[in-house]
Amino acid sequence: MNVNFFEGNLWTARKIENTYVVRLKNLTDIIDGLTDFALDQKINHGKIKGIGMLSDITLNFFNPSKMKNFNIKFEETISFSDIFGTVSEIDGTPIFHLETTLKREDYTTLAGHLLDARIIGINEFFFYPLETEIIQFKSEIFGFN
DSSP states (O other): OOEEEEEOSSEEEEEETTEEEEEEOTTOBHHHHHHHHHHHTTOOSEEEEEEEEEEEEEEEEEETTTTEEEEEEEOSOEEEEEEEEEEEEETTEEEEEEEEEEEOTTSOEEEEEEEEEEEEEEEEEEEEEOSSOOOOOOOTTTSOO
């Protein structure tokens, strides 16, 4: 088994065969940390899954009856039981399309398109680079890829 270790300013990672296990450093902006990792490791296209804790979370929701998106910011600290999505690139910049399920302290859950958040403590992301290209486009209806 081939294992390599890497470290950036915002993250640490192990590469096992063709899979990366990434941990973002405490208080790192999730998109900044994942972008820095993807640029450092030259990952242009792939899948991502993760678990951990977040704060200052901004989720995007789509209202089908009004055909409009809206964002809500949650100031609380919430654990995420799953973040999943893709990384692709537009003009050399990594673009993340992430969906999440969040577990609140009052036993309720939230789910939505993750726009931004800050990592709090424990987290782990699995990156699965792809050889194929993921084509991203801007949807006039949904407003995101």
